[in-house]
Structures are given as structure tokens and as C-alpha cells.
Amino acid sequence: MPTATPLSRVNDFVIRFANVNGSGSASANEMFARAIMRMGVPVAPRNIFPSNIQGLPTWYEVRISEEGHMGARGGTDFMVAMNPQTFDKDIAAIEPGGYLFYDSTKPLPKAKFREDITVIGVPLTAICNREYTDARQRQLFKNIIYVGALTALLDMDVKVVEQLIGEQYKGKDRLIEPNVKALHIGRDYVTLNLEHPIGLRVRKADKVGNRIFVEGNSAAALGAVYGGATVCAWYPITPSSSVAEAFTRHCAKLRVDTETGKAKYAIVQAEDELASIGMVIGAGWNGARSFTATSGPGISLMQEFIGLAYFAEIPGVLINVQRAGPSTGMPTRTQQCDLISCAYASHGDTKHVLLLPEDPTESFEFSAQAFDLADRLQTPIFVMLDLDIGMNHHLCRPFAWDDARVYDRGKVMTAEELEAGKDFGRYLDVDGDGIPFRTYPGTHPTRGAFFTRGTSRDRYARYTEEGAPYVDNMQRLLRKFDTSKDLVPRPLIAHSAKPTKYGVIYFGSTSPSMDEAIAMIEAKGHALDRMRVRAFPFHSSVNSFVADHDFVFVVEQNRDGQMRSIIVNECGIDPVRLVPILHYDGTPITARFIAQAIGDHLDALKVTPLRVVS
Amino acid sequence: MTYLAKPKFHHPGLPKNTLGYTHRDYEGAVSTLCAGCGHDSITASIIQACFELAIEPHKVAKISGIGCSSKTPTYFLGNSHGFNSVHGRMPSVLTGANLANRDLIYLGVSGDGDSASIGLGQFAHCLRRGVNMVYIVENNGVYGLTKGQFSATADRGSKSKRGVINTDNSIDLVAMALQLGATFVARSFSGDKQQLVPIIKAAIAHQGAAFIDVISPCVAFNNHAGSTKSFDFVREHNEAVNRLDFMSSRMPIEVKQDPGTVEIVEQHDGSRLALRKLAADYDVHDRTAALGFLQQHAAKGQIVTGLLYVDDEPEDLHAHLRTTDAPLNTLSEKQLCPGQAALDKINASLR
Numbered sequence: 001m002p003t004a005t006p007l008s009r010v011n012d013f014v015i016r017f018a019n020v021n022g023s024g025s026a027s028a029n030e031m032f033a034r035a036i037m038r039m040g041v042p043v044a045p046r047n048i049f050p051s052n053i054q055g056l057p058t059w060y061e062v063r064i065s066e067e068g069h070m071g072a073r074g075g076t077d078f079m080v081a082m083n084p085q086t087f088d089k090d091i092a093a094i095e096p097g098g099y100l101f102y103d104s105t106k107p108l109p110k111a112k113f114r115e116d117i118t119v120i121g122v123p124l125t126a127i128c129n130r131e132y133t134d135a136r137q138r139q140l141f142k143n144i145i146y147v148g149a150l151t152a153l154l155d156m157d158v159k160v161v162e163q164l165i166g167e168q169y170k171g172k173d174r175l176i177e178p179n180v181k182a183l184h185i186g187r188d189y190v191t192l193n194l195e196h197p198i199g200l201r202v203r204k205a206d207k208v209g210n211r212i213f214v215e216g217n218s219a220a221a222l223g224a225v226y227g228g229a230t231v232c233a234w235y236p237i238t239p240s241s242s243v244a245e246a247f248t249r250h251c252a253k254l255r256v257d258t259e260t261g262k263a264k265y266a267i268v269q270a271e272d273e274l275a276s277i278g279m280v281i282g283a284g285w286n287g288a289r290s291f292t293a294t295s296g297p298g299i300s301l302m303q304e305f306i307g308l309a310y311f312a313e314i315p316g317v318l319i320n321v322q323r324a325g326p327s328t329g330m331p332t333r334t335q336q337c338d339l340i341s342c343a344y345a346s347h348g349d350t351k352h353v354l355l356l357p358e359d360p361t362e363s364f365e366f367s368a369q370a371f372d373l374a375d376r377l378q379t380p381i382f383v384m385l386d387l388d389i390g391m392n393h394h395l396c397r398p399f400a401w402d403d404a405r406v407y408d409r410g411k412v413m414t415a416e417e418l419e420a421g422k423d424f425g426r427y428l429d430v431d432g433d434g435i436p437f438r439t440y441p442g443t444h445p446t447r448g449a450f451f452t453r454g455t456s457r458d459r460y461a462r463y464t465e466e467g468a469p470y471v472d473n474m475q476r477l478l479r480k481f482d483t484s485k486d487l488v489p490r491p492l493i494a495h496s497a498k499p500t501k502y503g504v505i506y507f508g509s510t511s512p513s514m515d516e517a518i519a520m521i522e523a524k525g526h527a528l529d530r531m532r533v534r535a536f537p538f539h540s541s542v543n544s545f546v547a548d549h550d551f552v553f554v555v556e557q558n559r560d561g562q563m564r565s566i567i568v569n570e571c572g573i574d575p576v577r578l579v580p581i582l583h584y585d586g587t588p589i590t591a592r593f594i595a596q597a598i599g600d601h602l603d604a605l606k607v608t609p610l611r612v613v614s
Numbered sequence: 615m616t617y618l619a620k621p622k623f624h625h626p627g628l629p630k631n632t633l634g635y636t637h638r639d640y641e642g643a644v645s646t647l648c649a650g651c652g653h654d655s656i657t658a659s660i661i662q663a664c665f666e667l668a669i670e671p672h673k674v675a676k677i678s679g680i681g682c683s684s685k686t687p688t689y690f691l692g693n694s695h696g697f698n699s700v701h702g703r704m705p706s707v708l709t710g711a712n713l714a715n716r717d718l719i720y721l722g723v724s725g726d727g728d729s730a731s732i733g734l735g736q737f738a739h740c741l742r743r744g745v746n747m748v749y750i751v752e753n754n755g756v757y758g759l760t761k762g763q764f765s766a767t768a769d770r771g772s773k774s775k776r777g778v779i780n781t782d783n784s785i786d787l788v789a790m791a792l793q794l795g796a797t798f799v800a801r802s803f804s805g806d807k808q809q810l811v812p813i814i815k816a817a818i819a820h821q822g823a824a825f826i827d828v829i830s831p832c833v834a835f836n837n838h839a840g841s842t843k844s845f846d847f848v849r850e851h852n853e854a855v856n857r858l859d860f861m862s863s864r865m866p867i868e869v870k871q872d873p874g875t876v877e878i879v880e881q882h883d884g885s886r887l888a889l890r891k892l893a894a895d896y897d898v899h900d901r902t903a904a905l906g907f908l909q910q911h912a913a914k915g916q917i918v919t920g921l922l923y924v925d926d927e928p929e930d931l932h933a934h935l936r937t938t939d940a941p942l943n944t945l946s947e948k949q950l951c952p953g954q955a956a957l958d959k960i961n962a963s964l965r
Binding site: 463 | 670672687692696699700703706707708709710711713715717736935936937938942946949951953954957960961964
């Protein structure tokens with residue numbers, strides 16, 4: 001096996017923890033990541049976990065990047081190999097010159113290791129057996145002990161970790177001392193027995209600023225609180241369950257009437273996704289802001305109701321935390337694979353509004369905005385997270401709210417207006433924007449009542465199966481969809497420093513890797529204009545962006561190029577001009593992947609320039 | 615005559631209720647169901663009950679699924695909002711609507727296909743949650759709109775119009791409702807308005823999950839010899855356990871029957887039910903005994919009707935969730951949005 005110079009980098013490396021799930025490693029690993037953030041160094045952790053509660057392999061990857069690259073990078077520089085099941089695979093994954101940290105209690109044959117890596121053994125089990133008698137303690141403290149060892153190896157500030165332990169066990173103070181002790185047992189072992197620090201180091205910096213460290217699901221749930229959601233109906237499904245759970249927690253703190261102790265919200269764990277969306281629609285019909293959180297299989301189950309809400313024009317918000325499909329697919333792996341199933345959900349001609357946040361902060365913002373859009377447009381709004389955004393901590397802009405902001409409740413005719421004799425036709429397009437007025441049930445004793453139905457109706461909500469009023473209504477729904485183009489978040493465009501004929505369109509969790517990939521692509525001498533699409537339907541700038549370039553890469557995390565298909569379909573673009581860049585193995589897309597894939601295309605073009613026949 | 619618009623004219627001497635509304639103010643569009651359909655009798659009973667209770671005609675939300683029965687909300691309470699949702703899913707839509715505004719009366723109308731087959735799950739779960747509603751199943755044992763297939767409430771051994779014998783066991787929604795914790799459970803017969811109207815009134819007054827199974831013969835597909843949901847069969851096999859008089863909290867108790875056979879039940883809202891007991895040993899407060907009573911009579915081929923169970927102190931979903939007295943749909947950003955100050959604290963906790 002070849003040898004390699006040990007990696008020597010400060011504040012720029014990837015460390016990966018290989019654990020067994022259910023072993024209590026998650027909180028120790030998270031503490032490690034937080035400690036780096038507290039040292040002022042940007043950090044991007046990612047959980048790679050199985051759909052299982054105990055006993056299967058799980059990984060926690062921490063990317064440390066003073067430069068601020070927060071996408072997954074690919075490759076591992078330092079492996080904490082705590083899982084014998086995956087030991088060989090984990091060692092194979094280490095970059096040449098990288099480091100292996102393992103439990104050296106039981107000597108392993110030399111053949112188990114690689115010559116081109118630095119092997120660091122700490123007899124964790126032996127230490128735990130010596131220090132603790134209780135089996136559970138042996139297991140839990142082992143995690144803290146390796147964190148302690150890492151602080152010495154990576155030259156970290158141990159005080160920061162001590163402080164985090166203090167914060168974590170605040171209120172359970174008797175746990176602080178033994179955890180701090182375990183931390184130092186690990187640290188002291190390294191200080192006394194091993195060469196330290198190693199080539200990979202964490203140095204205090206000032207690059208985190210006022211950013212916050214938060215999971216997208218929690219942020220989206222907070223957005224629902226701020227957006228005025230009062231009814232949440234949901235059914236547990238990975239990876240979205242923590243949206244409803246976070247909403248429950250946020251509401252308990254922020255939405256209980258201080259005088260009466262009563263709840264200004266209602267949360268129901270429904271019997272299935274059909275009931276969840278049914279409750280959301282019932283509440284939306286009755287004038288409350290309501291939402292559900294689900295994932296792909298849930299969206300499949302909700303199809304019939306989504307069509308009803310579209311056709312009967314009932315507001316509602318669906319937070320879809322996407323996971324790898326089809327079918328049960330890979331429930332704990334990330335993808336952007338529900339674009340088509342949401343954009344065109346349900347039978348018949350339907351189109352729905354999708355919001356595509358890039359990170360937790362945008363998840364907060366878009367989730368709050370979704371309730372305004374749902375009321376304004378009287379239709380379901382999809383907030384499309386994915387597992388990577390939803391279930392991992394991300395370092396992002398702090399949440400902000402304009403206290404002068406007033407909810408847009410849309411076109412609702414009041415009792416006073418009805419009393420004054422204002423003409424009410426539930427499906428009358430009075431303003432030419434395709435959006436009719438509605439009334440809440442119970443508004444006026446003799447005016448404004450109507451029958452809501454999934455069957456065809458005329459402008460006054462009267463049942464009809466005649467062709468002309470049906471077409472009239474379907475055309476109005478299209479006008480309404482057009483209206484939404486100017487209400488949803490606009491795409492963001494970044495032009496290359498050099499003029500270029502090539503562009504790239506991307507969205508959602510691809511964002512951080514794209515930022516990094518651009519730097520890599522430009523370093524190779526290429527130039528690329530960028531557009532981050534933030535919603536469907538597309539703003540007209542999407543058409544012009546494609547028109548302004550010879551061709552455009554569309555980067556997405558699914559097999560079939562769903563975003564590309566929707567752009568082709570909705571913007572009437574020649575598919576040849578949209579080059580799919582697809583990553584869909586369930587891991588988050590990396591800058592290395594994007595730079596390689598796009599770079600190869602551009603390199604090839606340098607040799608044989610593509611002629612676009614228009 | 616369904617193609618004729620209903621005349622708006624009415625006799626000036628029509629009796630008015632305490633709010634000044636006439637019977638006509640509680641009507642809806644003309645029914646498009648078959649002449650003689652049991653469902654139209656239920657519609658008439660609902661109108662009668664709402665008129666007599668002097669409910670403001672717009673303070674009811676009528677919610678249904680899909681099917682003949684689910685069409686009926688168009689035919690009553692024309693000043694109320696109605697929602698004809700999707701097949702078998704009335705309960706979830708009603709639950710959501712109820713969560714949004716606890717101040718309206720929720721009338722869920724469903725059928726045996728809608729509730730016992732495609733919607734059995736939602737039927738069960740909305741009862742377990744104690745949603746404050748009146749859930750009426752217009753039960754004819756047959757799929758009418760699709761022309762006569764058996765439904766899941768069709769009795770085993772009953773014969774379809776085409777002569778096919780049903781070999782599947784039937785689902786008794788009343789027994790299920792009892793088992794699932796509904797706090798008001800009744801069965802009635804569309805042809806017995808005297809029994810049905812007071813039951814509907816009592817169910818509306820009930821502040822919890824009220825379920826009424828109304829046997830409602832289908833004149834087109836299930837009213838022949840061999841059917842156990844025909845007018846003749848139900849009349850012959852109807853075993854009423856009680857007859858009900860409903861008195862709102864504002865009315866004095868006037869029961870002119872033999873006191874030994876009358877039981878007064880006071881509901882949580884102050885209204886009273888006077889039960890004229892027909893089966894001496896029947897106790898409307900004993901859920902377990904009610905189940906046994908039902909099954910013993912079913913074994914004898916008898917259809918037990920009347921108020922079968924009532925909990926005088928029901929707790930509804932809003933009580934479980936401890937929601938504010940003000941309906942959730944009336945809360946504004948002032949009450950709902952915690953603002954930047956709270957966000958500053960949250961941001962600080964995430965660093």
C-alpha cells in the first residue's frame with residue numbers, strides 16, 4: 001500500500017464518526033460539532049442514519065470549513081471508527097494521508113489498517129471498564145471520552161466543551177461533573193500517551209458571526225407558529241415527524257394564553273395521512289390557518305384531497321420533507337424527488353405552488369409565507385424541504401420578523417359587506433386575477449352561504465356538468481396560477497465575473513454545494529451564471545435566464561431530472577438546452593460531484609463547441 | 615319535480631320559532647333523490663329539529679362525503695355553509711372544521727358505503743377523539759348512486775334486487791360507535807319521524823360525539839322482499855327501547871306519561887331528555903349493557919332503535935386539547951405571532 005504525507009490542515013477538514021445507533025453517540029457527536037462552532041469556525045454536520053432504533057450502523061459527519069463551505073464535501077479526513085460492523089468499509093473511506101481513530105483495547109492485526117493513513121488507538125473499552133462498573137455508563141461515557149481525546153488531538157479548546165456540557169445538563173446538574181470528568185479522562189490519555197496535536201487542527205476564528213445552528217424541520221415549524229398556523233394535523237413519518245413535534249414544543253412555549261393557560265392552537269396526530277390532509281382542508285375551509293407535515297409516501301396518500309383543495313379552492317399548507325423514493329425507498333436518505341408528484345398532485349388537470357427553501361432560515365421564512373400565500377391564492381401550498389435540510393443542523397442567518405407585518409388573509413367577504421348587499425359569487429373573478437372571494441361558514445344569517453364541492457360548479461357555486469361553465473372555471477384556475485407567479489419568492493441570479501454563454505439552475509439543499517462548486521469550476525477557467533429557483537410556478541425570469549444562455553445545467557437530487565422536466569413543460573423550452581446534472585444515491589450532493597460533472601461537460605465543449613439550432 | 619325551482623313564496627301565517635324563523639328558512643334546494651327515498655324523510659327531520667330548536671340557520675356547518683346520503687345537505691339549511699368532500703372522508707374534514715371554529719354546530723351526513731366501507735377508519739377515529747358533532751349515517755345497506763351493490767352494513771343472508779345473497783358479515787355501526795366511545799349513540803328509522811326528530815334535537819344539544827344510525831330504505835335498489843333494510847322489514851322488526859321528548863333548557867318539563875315509565879336525562883347544556891321507556895330493563899347510561907342488548911336482539915333478527923347510550927357529561931376534543939374559548943379562526947397576528955423579541959431569544963439559544 002502506498003504511503004502518503006499525513007494531512008496537515010487547519011479549520012478545513014472532514015471528520016466522520018462511525019457508530020452503532022442507539023449507543024448514545026449522537027449527543028456527544030453533536031456536542032463536538034457545536035464546540036467547533038463556538039470556537040468561531042463554521043461547521044456543517046450531517047447525520048447518516050438507518051431506519052432503525054437500535055443496533056444498525058450510523059454515521060455523523062462534521063465538515064469544518066473556515067471558508068464557510070457548508071455543503072457536503074465527500075471523503076473523510078479523520079475517521080472515528082467506533083463500529084466493528086463497518087470498520088473495514090470505514091477505513092477504506094479515509095482519504096490518503098488521513099487519520100483513523102479507533103478503540104485499541106483489543107489489538108487488531110496490521111492487515112486491518114492502511115499504510116497511507118495515521119492510526120490513532122485509544123483503549124476506550126479498557127478505560128471505561130476501569131472507570132465505571134455500570135454497563136450503561138460504560139457505553140455513554142465512552143462517547144464523551146472520545147470527544148475528550150479529540151480535543152487534544154485536534155488542539156481544541158476544552159473549556160468550550162466543558163461549557164457545552166454545563167449547558168446541556170442545566171437542571172440535571174449532578175450529570176455535569178461526571179461528564180466533565182469523562183471528557184478529561186479522554187483528553188488526558190492522549191496528552192500522556194500519544195503524539196498530539198495531529199496535522200488536522202481547529203483554531204479559534206471569527207467566522208461564525210451571528211449565525212444560528214438549527215435543523216430545518218424545527219425552523220419550518222417555527223415558521224408555522226409565526227405564520228399564524230392554528231391547526232396542525234399530521235401522521236408520523238420519517239423524516240418529517242420532527243416538524244410536528246417541534247411545532248408542539250414551540251406552541252407550548254409561544255402560544256399558550258398567559259391568563260387562561262389555554263392553547264391558541266390545536267394539534268392532532270391523525271390516523272393516517274388522508275385524515276391529516278382532510279383536517280387541514282376542513283380547518284382551512286373554516287378560516288383557520290392549517291398545515292400538515294409529511295414525506296413522499298404521505299403525499300401519495302393525500303392525492304385525492306389535494307385535488308379537492310385545488311378545485312374547491314381551499315387554503316392549506318403541506319410541509320414535505322422529501323426522502324429517497326419510490327415506494328418506501330430509503331426513508332432516512334435525502335432526495336429532491338417529489339417535485340412532479342407535488343407540482344401536479346391529484347387526478348385531472350392540477351397545478352400547485354411549491355416553495356423551495358435552501359436551508360433552515362429559508363424554511364422558516366417560506367413556511368410563514370406559505371400561510372399568506374395559501375390564504376391569498378385559496379389553494380394548497382407545498383413547502384419542499386428534504387431530509388438534509390430538515391434533519392441536520394445548519395449554520396445559517398438568524399431568524400428575523402418584521403413586527404409590523406400583518407397576515408394576508410386574502411379575499412374574504414365579511415358580514416358587513418354581505419349586509420351592504422355586495423354581490424357574492426364564490427367563483428366570480430371580480431378582480432381579473434383569477435382569485436374569487438370566499439366567506440367563512442357562519443358569517444351571515446341569510447347571505448353568503450354556499451356549497452363547497454369537488455364537482456364542477458358555476459360562478460355562483462351551483463352544481464353543473466355543462467361544458468362552458470366548467471371550462472370557464474378551469475381557465476380561471478389557470479389565471480389564478482399565473483397570478484401566483486408574482487407572489488412567490490423570486491429566483492436569485494448570480495452572474496459570473498466573466499461573460500458566459502452557460503448557466504446553471506439549482507434549488508433547495510443543493511445550494512451550499514453549488515456555491516462551493518462554482519469556485520472550483522471557475523478555478524478551472526470556466527464561467528457560469530447561476531440561478532437559484534425558489535418556487536414553482538416559475539417567474540418569467542426563468543424563461544429569460546434560459547433564453548439568455550446557449551445552454552443551462554439543471555442540478556438536482558433525483559434520477560429523472562424532475563425540475564428540468566417541469567421547466568421544459570411549463571416554459572416550453574427545447575430540452576436540448578437543459579443539461580441534467582443528477583445526484584440521487586441518497587447522500588447530499590457534494591461540490592466535488594457538481595464541479596466534476598459540470599467541469600467534464602465544459603471541458604468537452606472546449607474541444608467541440610455545441611451548436612444550438614434554434 | 616326536481617327540475618322546478620322551489621318557490622320562495624310562503625304563507626304569511628306559517629308558524630315562527632323563537633328567533634322568528636319559519637320552517638322554510640331551514641329548507642334547502644329541492645331534492646334530486648328518487649321519489650320516496652328514506653333520505654328525504656331524514657332531511658325533513660333535520661329541518662324540523664333545527665326549526666324547533668330555533669338554531670340560527672347559518673350557525674350550522676353541514677359536511678358530507680360522497681354518495682346519495684352525502685348529497686342531502688344541499689336539501690336542508692340553505693343558509694348554512696355546506697361541504698360535500700371526498701368519499702369516506704367527511705369525519706376528517708369535519709374534525710378540522712370543528713378545530714377551526716368551536717362555536718358552530720357540526721352536522722356530518724354520511725351513508726353506509728361512505729362510513730362503513732371506504733370511510734370506516736375515519737368513522738372510528740373521529741368518534742374516539744370525541745369531536746363535538748352530530749354524525750348521521752343514512753343507512754340503506756346498498757350503494758345507490760352506483761346502482762345497487764351491497765354495502766358493508768347489508769345483513770348476511772339478505773337478498774339484492776338482482777337476487778344475489780350477501781355472504782359477508784355486516785358491520786353494525788351502532789355497536790362500533792358504542793365500543794369506540796361515542797358519548798351519544800342512537801338508532802332510528804327514516805319512516806319514524808316521531809322518534810327521529812327528538813333524537814336529532816338531543817344529539818345537537820349534546821356537547822360531544824353524537825352518532826345516529828338511521829335505517830333509510832332505498833326505494834330504487836333495496837326495498838324488495840328478502841332485503842333487511844326495506845320499509846316493510848324494518849317496520850316489522852323494529853324494537854324501540856324508548857321514545858324521546860326533547861326539552862331545551864328554556865322549556866319547562868312537561869311529560870304527561872305514566873311517571874313510572876319516564877326517565878329524565880339532563881344533558882350538560884341544561885337541556886332535558888324525557889325517555890318514555892319501552893323496554894323496562896334498558897339503561898341509557900350503561901355502555902356495556904347496551905352492547906349486549908344490541909347483540910341479543912340482533913340475534914333474534916330485531917333492529918333495536920331509540921336512544922341507546924348517552925353520557926350526560928361528555929368531554930370533547932377541544933376540552934382534550936385545552937383550546938381557547940375564542941374560536942381559532944378568529945385569532946389575529948396579535949394573538950398568534952410571538953414577534954421579533956421572542957425570536958431574538960430563540961436565535962440566542964441556537965448559537
